[in-house]
Amino acid sequence: MSQVRITYVGGTEEEHQAFEGIVRGDGTTSVRFLVPAEAIATIVARTTDLLVIDVMQHSHDVLALLKSAKTEHGAAGRVPVLVVAPVDSTSRVQACLHRGADDYVLLPHDETNPLLVQKRIAAALRVYAGQPAQKSPGMSETAVMPIRAGDGKMVIDQAWENAQTVHRFIPREFLDMLERKTLADVKLGDHMQREMTVFFSDIRDFTQLSERLTPQENFSFLTSYLRNVTPIIRARGGFVDKYLGDGVMALFPGQAIDAVQAAVDLGQQIARYNHGRRLAGYAPIKIGTGLHRGSLMLGTIGAEDQMQTTVIADAVNLASRIEGMTKTFGVNLLLSGSVVENLPKEHKFRLRPLGAVRAKGKSEAVEIFECYDNDAHELAEHKDKTQPQFAAGMAEYRKGMLLTAGRIFSRIAEICPEDTVAAYFRDRCTLSVVRERAGPWDGAEHLEVK
Numbered sequence: 294m295s296q297v298r299i300t301y302v303g304g305t306e307e308e309h310q311a312f313e314g315i316v317r318g319d320g321t322t323s324v325r326f327l328v329p330a331e332a333i334a335t336i337v338a339r340t341t342d343l344l345v346i347d348v349m350q351h352s353h354d355v356l357a358l359l360k361s362a363k364t365e366h367g368a369a370g371r372v373p374v375l376v377v378a379p380v381d382s383t384s385r386v387q388a389c390l391h392r393g394a395d396d397y398v399l400l401p402h403d404e405t406n407p408l409l410v411q412k413r414i415a416a417a418l419r420v421y422a423g424q425p426a427q428k429s430p431g432m433s434e435t436a437v438m439p440i441r442a443g444d445g446k447m448v449i450d451q452a453w454e455n456a457q458t459v460h461r462f463i464p465r466e467f468l469d470m471l472e473r474k475t476l477a478d479v480k481l482g483d484h485m486q487r488e489m490t491v492f493f494s495d496i497r498d499f500t501q502l503s504e505r506l507t508p509q510e511n512f513s514f515l516t517s518y519l520r521n522v523t524p525i526i527r528a529r530g531g532f533v534d535k536y537l538g539d540g541v542m543a544l545f546p547g548q549a550i551d552a553v554q555a556a557v558d559l560g561q562q563i564a565r566y567n568h569g570r571r572l573a574g575y576a577p578i579k580i581g582t583g584l585h586r587g588s589l590m591l592g593t594i595g596a597e598d599q600m601q602t603t604v605i606a607d608a609v610n611l612a613s614r615i616e617g618m619t620k621t622f623g624v625n626l627l628l629s630g631s632v633v634e635n636l637p638k639e640h641k642f643r644l645r646p647l648g649a650v651r652a653k654g655k656s657e658a659v660e661i662f663e664c665y666d667n668d669a670h671e672l673a674e675h676k677d678k679t680q681p682q683f684a685a686g687m688a689e690y691r692k693g694m695l696l697t698a699g700r701i702f703s704r705i706a707e708i709c710p711e712d713t714v715a716a717y718f719r720d721r722c723t724l725s726v727v728r729e730r731a732g733p734w735d736g737a738e739h740l741e742v743k
Contacts (some may be wrong), residue, residue: 297322297418298340302332302358303347304377305528311402312345315410328524329354333361336372343418346394348378348385349527355389363393373417377402379530486590490552490632491612492531494522494559494582495540497620502578503539515539518578521566522559529555534604542613544604549586549635553642553664556582556626560667583616585629585659615661618650623713625667630660642666645676647714648687649737658737663714675709686718695722 301312301324309326316322327335329350335341344362346355355376362372374394378386386397395417398410496502496518503511515538522541523533531545531552545552559582567577587608615627633644643666649658665676676683686701699722705715 297414298342299324299345299414300332300335300341300343301326301345301347302329302354303350303524303528308347308377308400308402311404312410314404315402315407316414329358332358336361341372343414344372344374345398346374346376346389348376348382348389349530351523351527352385356392359389359392359394375413375417486588487546488586488588489608490531490545490549490584490586490635491589491606491608492526492543492545492552492556492582492584493540493612493616494543494556494580495537495616497579497581499539502576518566521562525558525562526555529558531555540616542609544589549584549632550637550640552584552586553628553632553636553640556584557642557664557666560625564667580625581616581619582626583612583614583619583629584627584632585612585615586631586635587611611659615659618661622647622663622717624663624665626664628662628664630662633660633662643673643677645680645683645714646687648691651737669711672709672711675712679705679708679712679715683715686715690718690722698722 299316299322301309304312304326309324313324316324325335325341332341332344336344344358346358348355359374362374374389376386376389376394376397377400378397379400386394390397396413398413403409502514506514518539519536519541526533526541526543529545529551530547531543533541533543535542543552543555545555559580563578563580570577585608587606589604589606589608591604611629615629619625619627627647628644636642642664645663645665647661647663650661651658665673668676682701682705686698686705689695689698689701699719702715702719702722706712706719710716
C-alpha cells in the first residue's frame, strides 16, 4: 500500500502528538506539521495527499490554504481537506465547508477512539481516489468548490471573500461573543460581559531601536515581529484585540493556563527569532509581558455611521500596568494573583511571588508573581534553589522588617547578580522606603508605572 502523506497546519504541540498517535498506527501514513506557506508549497509540488487545517488560525491563512487545495491543479488535482476545530467554533467550520473543505473533526483529538478520525480521513481520500473528483452521495457540487458561473468564468463566492476580509480587521471571536454572524449584524451598543485573561506584551526600548530605522524599516521590522507573535496567541485559544505599535493586547476567553502558556511560548519563539536576527547582523530584542484575569465588557461604541469594537474593564488597565512593571523588576513575564489562582494545582510553571503592588492611580494592591520559565538555565536554577530564602525575605518586607529583609535579599543577590528582583528589594530595604509612605506601612510596593 502506498503511504498516505498528510499535511497538518496550525494547532498545538499536544494536538499534533495526539493526531500522530491516531493516524500512524499501521505505518502507512506520514504526517508533517507545517506553517501555511510551507503547506501551500507541498500542494503545488503535489507532495501531499490530505490537508488538515486548524480553523483557529488567521482566516486569511485558512482561505489561502483552501483556495490552493481546491484550485491549484484544477479538478483533476484537488487535495481533500479536513478542518479541525473546538466544539464552539461552528461558524468557522461552516464557512470552511462552504469554501470547499470536505469534512471536519472536533478537538481535542480523542486517542481512545481513533476511528472517529481514521474513518473521516478514509472517507475524504475515497472521494478523491478516482480523479477527477467524484461526488459522494448527497454531496452538492458547491461542497467541493463553492463557485458560480459568470460570463463563462468561474467566480469565487464574493460574499465569503468579503467576510474573510472583514475578519482581517475585526477578530471573528469578537463577533462570536456578541452572537453576531457578520459585521452587518452588529449594532451600536451591542455588548456582553465575560471573565477573561488579558495579555499585554511589548518590545523593550523600542523607541531607541526605531530611531535608528527608516519608516519603511520600522514597518518591516514590526510586521516580521508580529508574524511571530500572533500565531502563538491563536494556537492557545486567544485572539489579538489590538496591535499597539510595538505591543499587542490579546484576550483569552478560556482558562488562565492558556494565556500563561502562550506567554511562555512567546518567550521561546523570541529566542528563536533573535537567533535569526543575530545571523542577519541585527541586535536581539527583549520583550515584557503582563497578564491579569478579570471581568470584561466587550462591545461597540461610536456613532451609527462609524463604530468600533472595544473592551472596557479595569482588568485591561491592570494588565497593562503589570506589563509595565516588568521593566521595574527587570523580568520578562509577570502574572497577577487572579491569574495564578485560576491555574490548575498541578501546573508546572516556575513562579515566584513578589508580594503586593499598588499601581499608579489604583487604590487596591494586587498580588503579582514572576514566571521565570524562559530565564537562562543558571538563573532559573538559582531562583529554584533560593525560593525559601526569597519567601522569607518577602515575609519580613511585608511586615516592615526592612533591615532583616534587606540582609536576606542581599545574600540572594550576591549569589547571583543577574537576579534583578532580589537586587530590587535589597535596594528598597532602606529608610527611604518608609519616608515615601504617607500613613501606616502596608507592605505593598507603590509603583509609578502607567
